[in-house]
Amino acid sequence: QKEVEQDPGPLSVPEGAIVSLNCTYSNSAFQYFMWYRQYSRKGPELLMYTYSSGNKEDGRFTAQVDKSSKYISLFIRDSQPSDSATYLCAMRSPGGFKTIFGAGTRLFVKA
């Protein structure tokens, strides 16, 4: 079993839709949870991070962590064609020195 599981998609939605991207994980020691966005032919870049449980909002993006279920989510409101990219979840434990990445979910937002 992989430490981090993420549905690769692709996920196709119309412009303006609310998008939900999710990951599950098995290591209860993870405390730092990140979402990276990767555009085609580019390297991933950090979009959001959350420490421990709870929600974090940044503009149209909301990151949510449920440690009891070992489940994290990224919500995108009012999705735009420019949001079309691959979204990778990532996580690590305190004092850990390796970040574990999910496989990434490809998102297409149609105009």
Added chain:
Amino acid sequence: DADVTQTPRNRITKTGKRIMLECSQTKGHDRMYWYRQDPGLGLRLIYYSFDVKDINKGEISDGYSVSRQAQAKFSLSLESAIPNQTALYFCATSGSEGRESTDTQYFGPGTRLTVL
């Protein structure tokens, strides 16, 4: 100019050839990483280095070697390339910052390697 650069951006080579991928960064970070990305498998860590004298194997280091020539330079070598090393390779950096951190990683643009 980009903070993390990789050369070459694309490379086609033949089985058995030795190839080197290079990474340079201007972010002043201590930590550097090499990953490969394959469809459905995500990013897998090949090697990482926390400073010039510190080199560590990642989860898939077999068939690869690295050299940390300076704080800003970290190269990845395939001693004898094989077709299943065809992948997208990324270099990344992060700063230790002297305290607990998210270890935010900054990625280069990637090298697309094809081994025939």
